[in-house]
Amino acid sequence: MDQIWQMLGENSSFLLNGVLTTVGLTILGFGGALVIGTIVAVFRVSPITPLRVVGTAYVEFFRNVPLLTLLILIVFGLPDIGLLFPLFWCGVLGLVLAGSAFICETVRSGINTISVGQSEAARALGMSFGTQLRLIILPQAFRTMVQPLVNNFIGILIGSSLASAVGVSDITNVTQQLNIRYAEAVVLFLLSGAVYLVFALGAGGVGSWLERLVSRSRIGSAR
Amino acid sequence: MAANTATRVLFDEPGPRGRTRILISTVVAVVLVVLLVSGAVWQFAVHGQLAAYKWQFFTYSAIVRALIVDGIGNTFLATGVAAVVAFPLGLVLALGRLSKQPALSRVSTAWIEFFRSMPMILVVYAFLLALPRFGLVLPVFWMLVVPMILVSSASTAEVFRAGIKAVDKGQWEAAQSLGMGPGLVLTHVVLPQAFRIVLPNLLTGLVSLLKDSTLGYVVSYGELMQQGKELVAYYHYMIQTYLVIALIYVLINWLLTRLASYLQVRMGTRRVAAAPVVVDLEPAQ
Numbered sequence: 001m002d003q004i005w006q007m008l009g010e011n012s013s014f015l016l017n018g019v020l021t022t023v024g025l026t027i028l029g030f031g032g033a034l035v036i037g038t039i040v041a042v043f044r045v046s047p048i049t050p051l052r053v054v055g056t057a058y059v060e061f062f063r064n065v066p067l068l069t070l071l072i073l074i075v076f077g078l079p080d081i082g083l084l085f086p087l088f089w090c091g092v093l094g095l096v097l098a099g100s101a102f103i104c105e106t107v108r109s110g111i112n113t114i115s116v117g118q119s120e121a122a123r124a125l126g127m128s129f130g131t132q133l134r135l136i137i138l139p140q141a142f143r144t145m146v147q148p149l150v151n152n153f154i155g156i157l158i159g160s161s162l163a164s165a166v167g168v169s170d171i172t173n174v175t176q177q178l179n180i181r182y183a184e185a186v187v188l189f190l191l192s193g194a195v196y197l198v199f200a201l202g203a204g205g206v207g208s209w210l211e212r213l214v215s216r217s218r219i220g221s222a223r
Numbered sequence: 224m225a226a227n228t229a230t231r232v233l234f235d236e237p238g239p240r241g242r243t244r245i246l247i248s249t250v251v252a253v254v255l256v257v258l259l260v261s262g263a264v265w266q267f268a269v270h271g272q273l274a275a276y277k278w279q280f281f282t283y284s285a286i287v288r289a290l291i292v293d294g295i296g297n298t299f300l301a302t303g304v305a306a307v308v309a310f311p312l313g314l315v316l317a318l319g320r321l322s323k324q325p326a327l328s329r330v331s332t333a334w335i336e337f338f339r340s341m342p343m344i345l346v347v348y349a350f351l352l353a354l355p356r357f358g359l360v361l362p363v364f365w366m367l368v369v370p371m372i373l374v375s376s377a378s379t380a381e382v383f384r385a386g387i388k389a390v391d392k393g394q395w396e397a398a399q400s401l402g403m404g405p406g407l408v409l410t411h412v413v414l415p416q417a418f419r420i421v422l423p424n425l426l427t428g429l430v431s432l433l434k435d436s437t438l439g440y441v442v443s444y445g446e447l448m449q450q451g452k453e454l455v456a457y458y459h460y461m462i463q464t465y466l467v468i469a470l471i472y473v474l475i476n477w478l479l480t481r482l483a484s485y486l487q488v489r490m491g492t493r494r495v496a497a498a499p500v501v502v503d504l505e506p507a508q
Binding site (some may be wrong): 176180189 | 340356440461
């Protein structure tokens, strides 16, 4: 037991860096995926055919490619055509590309839940496609999307562990390295598992708080 | 279908000015897409990655055998075996979670919640590094497949639970009033209907399993990803090999998701009708 505490003490900054890398990958990955995913979703409902085609192709590719394959393609494949990024950013890029495909589908089904009348009323007021999306459709759609978006977030959190397989020093990678040095596999496995569990539960908590917040603001705006 | 309704919602039949704007935007979009694609092709060309021999490589019978026969074969084998064990296990866990036995329900719930928020690669590392310390060394195939089963059983259990809950409560009541016991109701009335409801989601589960099987790359089991790693180690055609592999995965998974959404559309009415019902697995006698 003392040995374990000593190991954790000696490597506390290493472990902390691992946790921070996981947090960084997840937050940057989710943030990027949210932006790109929304843009692609707008592409997919826009009146411009080539954009719809591009949006569909994008989603079908990145939703169906395994994340590990995508990360390996980015880390080992892209340097062959002169695109060499730092490892951490390769991880972020992979998570953004894969995550945005799923978030695009979340946003699209969110848009589909908004009743046709909203869109018709907006058009009757003379709003253009863009104004209508920005002021009427998307703000309402985001309300129904809180829970699915939390699921997307947890998916990206769990997916970020795959970056360890291509050498990003996230918590999975750090515990794996310590494992090789100290052979305390069970403790380290439980430790990194706890990190994911805590963040997943935390995300769930933030999700239900946000859900309460947006449903309250809906009542507020109705008054 | 869905795409069509979504697009219809957000814009009217455009007038002459709208048509001009859409036409201009379309032309701009096409130009941008062409620029993007040719930029990518240019990057390939400048770095000599379009050289014919680097791509003809994939027509050699030895390479085709390594990727298609061995790689995809082993991917399907791992996915298939994992599904055959994980799906029934998921059903058992779902029934356990819904059961009125507190101990059984708690254990099933804990198992489901634990493996649902655990990254599979962690479980793989646990099998690679932790278990050998207790003298348990599995063959490589099981090092990959057992973690796949554990992780997938948890998500499949939630699929089954939703499916069982979606069967209308009246079905239970009707079956009970015919004098059927809880076991008989479950096996003869509820589960057959639940299966039909969850079929598309099971196919989605199969896609996740197939994606999880890429971790053969980590445990060195010769599925598609690992075969790619070995080819790259010998021939160094990195981007070509991994691009081809990515496209193979996309194709397989795309076909499976297509099938899933086809089934979903066919059962659409059923799923909508059956949402918010709570069912006890062991109703009061």
